[in-house]
Amino acid sequence: AMKAISDKIKSFSGGDFKQQGEIVVMGGDEEKRLEELLEEANEDDSSDDEEEEEDEGMGRVEDDIPEDEVEDDEEDNDDGNA
Secondary structure: OHHHHHHHHHHOOHHHHHHHHHHHHOOHHHHHHHHHHHHHHHHOOHHHHHHHHHHHHHHHHHHHHHHHHHHHHHHHHHHHHO
């Protein structure tokens, strides 16, 4: 049973399977609602401030992640070489 399940999962491409799920979930009505919300957000002046804050936040996250990854990789390499 486990083998059949794993084979079935492998038959779907991981990314493609997730994308299909998202596309199915994104129905016409939901898509219209999201578009309306996005339009409203773009019309609001406050959205500009939010975007700037998001950019700053994303920048910090991007700066932090590589450092963490480098530290983790170095630790992994040290463990592997030891």
